[in-house]
């Protein structure tokens with residue numbers, strides 16, 4: 001069943017006309033014999049650890065949503081510890097990536113002169129707001 005792209009809505013939605021029902025049984029049966037071979041190809045690709053794509057981690061791993069393979073790319077492939085520069089609240093992904101690109105992932109390795117982001121106002125004490 002799929003949207004019938006030839007349907008044009010009038011004043012009222014005709015739900016029966018909006019969808020088209022197509023019998024694809026014959027097409028599916030024709031493809032069935034190839035499934036075991038396809039599955040073996042998938043297995044081969046997934047088990048090949050030497051020719052993995054070499055795409056670095058970054059903000060794209062969380063946007064527009066968290067990638068399903070983040071655990072593997074971050075923890076296994078890149079050995080990012082559970083608590084790292086990426087765990088720092090409000091550092092902002094650009095600064096986190098900047099540190100990572102300098103080879104700094106451990107919080108204790110952040111240089112003293114690295115410019116951190118101020119706490120958002122709602123988390124500052126009154127005294128901190130006066131100073132800033």
Ligand code: SF4
Pocket residue numbers: 055056057058060061062067068069070071073074
């Ligand atoms: S976690 Fe996902 S988006 Fe990030 S590098 Fe790995 S595969 Fe790419």
